[in-house]
Amino acid sequence: MLQKKELPKLNEGFARIVFCHNENDVEATIKAYSALGPLDTLSNGCFGQKNPDAKIQLGIMKFLKKVEAPSSLGSCSDSVQDSACPQASNANNTCCKGTTKQSLLLGAASKEVKESEDMAKGSVDADVSAGDITTLAFPSISTADFQFNNEKASDIIVEKVEEFVNKLENARLVLVDLSHGSKILSLVRAKAAKRNIDSKKFFTFVGDITRLYSQGGLHCNAIANASNWRLKPGGGGVNAAIFAAAGPSLETATKERAKSLLPGHAVVVPLPSDSPLYTREGVSHVIHVLGPNMNPQRPNSLNNDYTKGCSILREAYTSLFTGFLSIMRSRLKLPRRISEKLESSPSDLKDPSHGPRNHLTNSDQKIKRDDDSVYERSKKCKGTHNETVADISAPSSTYGKVTGDKSKLEGPTSKSWGSWAQALYHIAMHPEKHKEKLLEVLDAVVVLNDLYPKACKHLLVLAQHEGLDCLADVHQEHLQLLMTMHAVGLKWAEKFLHEDSSMVFRLGYHSVPSMRQLHLHVISQDFNSNHLKNKKHWNSFNTAFFRDSVDVIEEIKNHGKATIKVEDCQLSMELRCHRCRSAHPNIPRLKSHISICQAPFPHALLENGRLVLAPKHNWSDT
DNA sequence: GTTCTAGAAC
DNA sequence: GTTCTAGAAC
Structure with missing residues (x-):
């Protein structure tokens, strides 16, 4: 702890910062500085010491900050805003009360005290x-x-x-x-x-x-x-x-x-x-x-x-x-x-x-x-925060404009599907009319190539069950269907892997699909396709917007419904490589990067069977 | 979902 | 000048 004798006199124009490791240190430091002259209380728990002759003032600023491993900061992240450092904040936040605190002691010439005061005020008043x-x-x-x-x-x-x-x-x-x-x-x-x-x-x-x-x-x-x-x-x-x-x-x-x-x-x-x-x-x-x-x-x-x-x-x-x-x-x-x-x-x-x-x-x-x-x-972001499964049932312009087709209003989600978004629905309802497009027809599902594949291999496992427009409609009673869809998707991925063992597949659903009728994407992770043209395309397969089939199945098992975090901004967020996570300024640059990136996939994808790889593929080589 | 295209970014 | 994005229309 600082003793009075250890407090060197501040020269005009200089600042001093003292870190204190706990509340006692803060109080003792204030006391020590008080001995040099009277302290005035400023706003926001700061103190200023006035010395009119030397035109020196001292501002002691507390900033509420845990002195723990940096990784734990998040638990009181809001409180960091209470910092008297020039960061604006929510003055009412008390989340770190009772935690270990540090204090910042700042001495400054008059001009700088103005600055300190401004900083302190900023932490309270800034909107x-x-x-x-x-x-x-x-x-x-x-x-x-x-x-x-x-x-x-x-x-x-x-x-x-x-x-x-x-x-x-x-x-x-x-x-x-x-x-x-x-x-x-x-x-x-x-x-x-x-x-x-x-x-x-x-x-x-x-x-x-x-x-x-x-x-x-x-x-x-x-x-x-x-x-x-x-x-x-x-x-x-x-x-x-x-x-x-x-x-x-x-x-x-x-x-x-x-x-x-x-x-x-x-x-x-x-x-x-x-x-x-x-x-x-x-x-x-x-x-x-x-x-x-x-x-x-x-x-x-x-x-x-x-x-x-x-x-x-x-x-x-x-x-x-x-x-x-x-x-x-x-x-x-x-x-x-x-x-x-x-x-x-x-x-x-x-x-x-x-x-x-x-x-x-x-x-x-x-x-x-x-x-x-x-x-x-962003217009796209309006009103979409933290929407729940129930919220996304509300009609949204995302789904295209109402066309007068009565089928668009069918199904439990009652959302408006544009006429162009009905193609998969029609195939699922009448597979016999679309035989030429289908790779496989089973009892509950049909398999077809995505009309606009976003990778070398990109197919859809389409549920035939009427009334299942999207993930939000899926509940406990559909668990068996989801498992069937996964098994069929896996079978096709394995078939492709047999032909080319260097491929990697991912199986999953779009949180909010553009096309009506529940469909599982089976997509190779090369993303080598001329149809992959924009941010939305990339992010729909490479952000949390893409829900891995294995995770969806777990959620249905455990909670009876899938977690869907609807946020259109997910689709316009920065472009990051799905392997090394590097950021890229635009789609062409991203695509040229992913064509050469050999980094191993992130652990989160390698876990729980989210990625489907050839059994003997050795990822330590890449 | 795609296509078209204005205008922003480079 | 070209490239690229993003919104509107379908």
Whole structure:
């Protein structure tokens, strides 16, 4: 615990952060600082110490944060919003009461106290929640190992921040340094204050850039990496730390984007969802940026040519912030985390291991409920949150417009099926009229090729039972039928595997099918088809929208109905490889990637027979 | 489900 | 300029 004698006097313009490990430390720290002068209570449980002569004030900010393994953050993810770090929050949230707390003690010159107060107020008054503030954390480029002059660098940082800060709307930039005594941080702080840069949109932060959320409670969607030209891990400093923290998938994802980087340039890399930086810290993108090098012992040294150096450093920050703006734009277009959250089951929400991801998604959901103005609402997302099996029975435009065909209103779900959506229904009701299309006709099911296959092998096992339009209509009494459909699908998959043992199959249902009449998809996992043309096609087979037959059967056995999380946004969410989970910007790029990706399938798919493989196929080879 | 196409993104 | 997406119509 800090003793009074250990509290060095703060110089004007400097900040001090003290981490306390429990409530007693917090109280004792406040007491110790109180001894230096009277403390004023600020809003939101913060305290400020006024010293009018020195124009120094201290703000002690409590932020409620569990000091446990980072993976457990999710259990009080909402409470992290209560952080006095400049994240907006729900002031009423009390979920972490009684848990171990840390406190952040911040001393600052008068200008900065204004900033602290703003931060504290922001955590109470802001009408958007923390996860909605898109944040870029960036280290100072080139001032460490590349030995760029701090004075010059700080001028450029402030100049570029000033240029971009007005384009940020609901987003912010944070300059991060590990060291409390960081010269570049104090220079930038002073210069930013002088230029009256909005402290809600730009501030400095002392902490480990790879642990901003788990250690500092600061959620950042994107972090910048002071990279090397090879875009390789290693070296030292920030680059090594970020690659180490992100795990090997960052290197893979980076390689897909660029092989090397020129000084002054940046490359935006979406973080694969298995990266610890993504799961633990909530970072969705790493932006590698290469600055000018003044260190003669590193490649491409500029030999102290600061004319060139400054120009390149400006370019580097421009590239970095432009890259961040592009991430912001894509976020505005589609709040992707919403769909990711809805992909997870309700029980996942209670799973502490989800940490910042839930923190984000909860807040994204909140904003969709409370504030239409912040995000452009996707028409598709309206009114579809957490709908239950019963909810999806309501007529929906998803199913095409009412055509006057009386059959469209038949069946227990009473939803409107467009005329084009009736084809399978007609086949099931009158298989004898469609013999040429059928691969197999059995008592309860018929088998046919999908008219627009999305993979080399893609067929449908179609139930003949009238009144079973989709998964939502399936109940306990249909268990035997589901098992038959699965067995028939499996038999066909095995037949194909016999012909080509390298194939892999998946059997499952679309949560909300486009075509009427319950049908099981049997689809090979190559997804090599000209008919696979858009996001909806991909995501309907590669998100939670696709319900594995084995899981559906289990749910019917155990609960008498299938869990259906209806969320149209699932179908427009980001495109990720079904094997390595890497993200891709569009369908053509995704398709060229999946044509070569040899990564093993995710464990979740390899479990419980969700994937059907040739018996002797050795996945350790791939 | 597909096709068509305007306009956004590159 | 081309590529790509996403909404409307069917």
